[in-house]
Amino acid sequence: MTVAGSSAPPAVSPEAHAAAVNDLIGKYRALPPGARVRLGKKSSNLFRFGAGAAADTTRLDTSALTGVLGVDAESRTAEVQGMTTYEDLVSATLARGMMPLVVPQLKTITLGGAVTGLGIESTSFHHGLPHESVLEMDILTPGGEIVTATPNGEHADLFQGFPNSYGTLGYALRLKIELQPVAPYVRLEHRRVASSDLASVITELCDPDAAGGPDFVDGTVFTPGEQYLTVGRFIDDPGPGPSDYTGQQIFYRSIRERTVDHLTAHDYIWRWDTDWFWCSRAFGVQHPLVRRVWPRRYRRSDVYRKIVAFDRRIGFSSRAHRLTRTPQEEPVIQDVEIPVERLAEFLDAFHTDVGITPVWLCPLRLRGKQRWPLYPMEPGELYVNVGFWSTVPEVPGRPDAHNRRVEELVADLGGHKSLYSTVHYDEGEFWKHYNGPAYRALKRRYDPHGRLPDLYSKVTGSGRA
Secondary structure, eight states, rough: OOTTOOOOOOOOOOHHHHHHHEEEEEEEHSOOOOOOOEEESSSOOOGGGGGOOOOTEEEEEEETSOOOEEETTTTTTTEETTTTTTHHHHHHHHHTEEEEOOEEEEETTBBHHHHHOOOOOOOHHHHOOOGGEEEEEEEEEETTTTTEEOSSSSTTTHHHOTTOOOOOOOOOOEEEEEEEEEEEEEEEEEEEEGGHHHHHHHHHTTTTTOOOOOEEEEEEEEEEEEEEEEEEEEESOOTTTOOOOOSHHHHHHHHOOSEEEEEEEEEEEEETTTTTTTTTGGGGGTSHHHHHHHHHOOOSSHHHHHHHHHHHTTHHHHHHHHHHHHOOEEEEEEEEEEEEGGHHHHHHHHHHHOOOSSEEEEEEEEEEEOOOOTSOOTTTOEEEEEEEEEEEEOOOTTTTTTHHHHHOOOOOHOOOESSSSSSOOOOHHHHHHTHHHHHHHHHHHHHTTTSSHHHHHHHSSOEEE
């Protein structure tokens, strides 16, 4: 079965993959000891603009490691090169009637990036995080060797410690992952839920023992008193026809306007990318007149991020605030995992102390009993990812006050914070939250000469990136 909207890119041959790997290894090994290095990728979904690479950093070309090696419908697996975007991966799998177990929201997130970092989506209450559906990985270690890491093999410690290491323990060049079958369409129900009932309804919807449960669950908080849970199920027949939110209509607005909706599986997977959730409004893209002239091919998250990166680089917004004598803005762009029973406490404090809306909610439960040492969530426990991406006026003399408040809340409520954006913990706090002893043991084994930066240095910009 081929799903509407999918078109499989050509598969990469084993010979071409081997040649690309050998070329990358050769270039890496040719660098002198102590040389700064990072992977050269066309796009990034990180929001640590202040922690960019130094001018003397060598970028390794990874353009030959961006394809799908094969999709096996019988075993429901795919072999994928590490720098392959989910956009290309999803095209290849939908063409065979399947999808990865978890597809992060944005098209240009790479599979290797989602595994060495973190990814999440509306299947995560059932399938956990992207790294939990990885069966094996070929990793280029800091020492320039290729090792195959599996859950129970010689390099099981690296397999378990790779998630949340953000490229400081090596780079995934090939991954074998599990897939799931899909139906052509997804039926959505947008349910308005009272604040007092939010955690209990999420818990009920995400009950792993309930028969006939949903395929997808996420939520949107528009104001402190208005929140919706969106429940999705695969279906074969959409009735009168699916909606299209890649044109003039905007998906997140439909949550308030419709009780029931239908999308193709392809459009459901990428429902958030067209308007970067709701963040495209900052560029005027949601205004009807602007939207008509803004080319559809440029209504994408990577385009919007490039605009933000350009603004950060030239400082236009900052200068505009100085000229107009308005407060500088503090970017608060974070995703955090909060135990479901503490969700109400987090949202109450967040609305009072930070005040960003809308806010995204995504339930999450680790898929099995496996522990992942660098992001030590409790197996079996239901968390809710809370995502918020905007700016707020700076507190005079405390430019990071709101981000620090978020970090305090997360720690107080027994949660965890993703590291794709700014980090404000001091070094002692950081290693307390991200298992310093386990990380140092991995560094000793796989990077004894410190060829790559450590995790704290990389995510805070306090060392070479």
